[in-house]
Amino acid sequence: MTSGEISGVPSRPGNVIISNDIKLVSKPGVESWGNINVANMYKNSYDYDRAKESHLIKNSEWGATAYLTHSKYGRNTTEIAMNNSSYYTGGGEEEAYKINTNQSSTGNVYGIYDLNGNSYENTAAFNSKYSGTRFTESSFASTGGISTKYATAYSNDSNISNATNIIDFNTGRNVSITGDGIKEVWRSTTASWFMDYATFVDLESPFYVRGRLSWIW
Numbered sequence: 001m002t003s004g005e006i007s008g009v010p011s012r013p014g015n016v017i018i019s020n021d022i023k024l025v026s027k028p029g030v031e032s033w034g035n036i037n038v039a040n041m042y043k044n045s046y047d048y049d050r051a052k053e054s055h056l057i058k059n060s061e062w063g064a065t066a067y068l069t070h071s072k073y074g075r076n077t078t079e080i081a082m083n084n085s086s087y088y089t090g091g092g093e094e095e096a097y098k099i100n101t102n103q104s105s106t107g108n109v110y111g112i113y114d115l116n117g118n119s120y121e122n123t124a125a126f127n128s129k130y131s132g133t134r135f136t137e138s139s140f141a142s143t144g145g146i147s148t149k150y151a152t153a154y155s156n157d158s159n160i161s162n163a164t165n166i167i168d169f170n171t172g173r174n175v176s177i178t179g180d181g182i183k184e185v186w187r188s189t190t191a192s193w194f195m196d197y198a199t200f201v202d203l204e205s206p207f208y209v210r211g212r213l214s215w216i217w
Contacts, residue, residue: 024048028090028097032119038207039138041122046150055150056124056140062210063181065112069105070193079194080105083117090114114211116196121211124151125180130206141206152177159203172200 024044033041041056048054068074081102083091090113091100097113104111114121126138128145135141140151147153156175176182182200185192192198201208 024054028113029092029094030089031087032089032114034087034119037137038122039140042124042138042140042151056122058150059123059125059152059180059182059208059210060177062121062123063179063184065105065115066181066185066193069112069115074105074111075107078107080116083114085118087119089118117212119212120209123208123210125201125208126151126153127201127203127206128153128155129157130201130203132206134206138207152180154201154208156200156202172198175200 036044045054045056069080070077081100083089083100083103085092088096090097091103097103098109101108101111103113103116105113105115124140126135126141128141130141140148141153145153145155154175154177156171158171172186173183178184186198199205199209
């Protein structure tokens, strides 16, 4: 362990704080970060390497990944298998990723894992119509309700989440942005490609999450 690198950040007991000593890593077979608020996700991602413009993934970047995965350059219309582990990346503990290549965006060990299953993935996207207290702890949503280079603002003044956060087709079609992999992948009002779960930001859920229950959403 060297200065500025901590390999064993406790992921489940509590929120991962903002710190120069905590650095992001991409490793298979380890617990993904959990119990971290979206503001700290954004800040730690942003501060990781400013020379390379590191940042929390945007919805447009997730969308681009989904399109490439679905194309002949990825899975060629075959759905990514789900990582059924709620915590461990890459299909399970240790080197399970080498076996579970059907969970990769390319079908081999060099692709992106955990797009389907594993933990929810927050993206740098928010509902500018939300006015509650959660924005007070978010460094990227407090931008006057507008999109920036590293965060995307949506404007949805309805409450569509209820118990399941199911998206309404007309709401998503009118509010979503072309290229974000939202309206482009709809199959019905409740599901997207491969009949996976579909959600959207609203007045109760102002920050966008993808993955876990479905690889698109």
